Amino acid sequence: MRCLVTGCAGFIGSTLTDRLLSAGHTVIGIDNLSTGLPRFLDRATEWTSFELIHGNLARISHALKAMRGIDQVFHMAANADVRFGTAHPRRDIEQNTLVTHNVLEAMRLHGTKRIMFASTGSVYGEAQVFPTPENAPFPVQTSFYAVSKLAAEGLIAAYCEGFGFQSHIFRFVSILGERYTHGHVFDFYSQLLADPSKLKILGDGHQRKSYLYVQDCIDAIMIALEKADGRVNIFNLGTNEYCRVDDSIRWICERLNLKPALEYTGGARGWVGDSPFIFLDCAKMRSLGWRPKLSIRDGIEATVDFLKSNPWVMESR
């Protein structure tokens, strides 16, 4: 199959690209390299079945060029950092919603009808039901990031209804593992690298969060694409557990053999729009036979090990 992976030089996008190539697919990857790292494509570029387009999907002409002859789109390109919405109130809408619209329009104009989309568990806002299922009560949004992803989900569903597309939409918890380049483990590791004696934590450390190892995430995507044949297939992706920020700090520090002084900014939320409890019900995905192989702790440790053995990643940010 001829696959288009948007955001192919990103953390999850590059990992997916490698998996698709290994499975025998042809992959056209597109990335604007604003946050993606070319070194993540070192393995992909060894395949003759891989082609990289350095392009910007905010321009419909680039989206159209990338879409030629594509059978299946994996739309991973995004502004992926949930925390800075209020500082850039238009960025998420532009990079997540409008870019998705360009991808969908390019698909329509080229007759490509299958799209996999990387959405987020943050579309549940401050959920009222835990673990939170896909059909939880209609949530009130709390972050620009989540709104922009929810709007993209909606556009995809409307193209499915209006133009006969098929979609697989995945609402991720935070993803961890090799090639991880942003998020709390990155921030903590970065702080400890600069000064191992102290660590500043956003919030009170009691926030309950969920994480999933990147290879488990890719496993789920591959299984769902094979087995779920509805028009709009929506799946939560996470493990059957959650941890507190304080647990995560303990695991990171133990892995690094450090005992920093902890300094909390305080409050139940780490930032504006932060959800103090994220725990998704993944029974729908598990019903297809998928099981994550790594626990949250395993995933966090794998991430620390990756950052430790790849100092160039820290330097590239």
Place this chain on the structure above:
Amino acid sequence: MRCLVTGCAGFIGSTLTDRLLSAGHTVIGIDNLSTGLPRFLDRATEWTSFELIHGNLARISHALKAMRGIDQVFHMAANADVRFGTAHPRRDIEQNTLVTHNVLEAMRLHGTKRIMFASTGSVYGEAQVFPTPENAPFPVQTSFYAVSKLAAEGLIAAYCEGFGFQSHIFRFVSILGERYTHGHVFDFYSQLLADPSKLKILGDGHQRKSYLYVQDCIDAIMIALEKADGRVNIFNLGTNEYCRVDDSIRWICERLNLKPALEYTGGARGWVGDSPFIFLDCAKMRSLGWRPKLSIRDGIEATVDFLKSNPWVMESR
């Protein structure tokens, strides 16, 4: 209070403008007159407390100009026709989502913190629960119009969370009454005017729909603004009944003393993304003491009477 009414020359916007002026408020109205009709402002322009800005909210400079000194925004401007999304896949996002973003940014920059928003019951997609409450199971979207309104709702909620705004969001069923300019009664009346002997109906006539009389809608808005003091206040607005398209046709024809031959296009949906059953649970709004005064039949008859006695409206479309 100094109020900004966007889409002030539209059906609902102009009716709201009149009500606000009567209640003693100063109203700055803005409209690009793409679908709004200046004659709907004949009454408003008699007030010295009314000012009209002919402007386009797709331009942030126009939004900023209109927002000076405003205490409360009533955001009614929209592409309000749900039916033609697939023919113009970007229009709803531009006119409903991005315009709302401009309004919110102008509010933030001017320090205006209260917004009332005209959303739609179509955000429930093809609902699974009837009557459908505000916290119904997280729906899958089916139309570009609904997606664009849902994204606007989400942006408003994110501004409430991020910047301390307060919002009142109303999910309307179809609104009927004086100054009605588009929708099924308009289309049927228009057809019968051209040829009273036949009537073409989109779908099979069995679709179950809900309608609300415009003055009842405005009543609800005024009551909710006074009584609901949460950060994000979301209300369904409709009557406690629904009707079939065939009922509506019978009432319209009886009112006009016509017996046209009926010709159905067939199928459960009138158009792509049409929901075959819309019936909202409005208990939350009713708990504030609001009761609609007109039944659906009353509202449809008032609409027919309005169109009959205002032939210039048909000529202006």
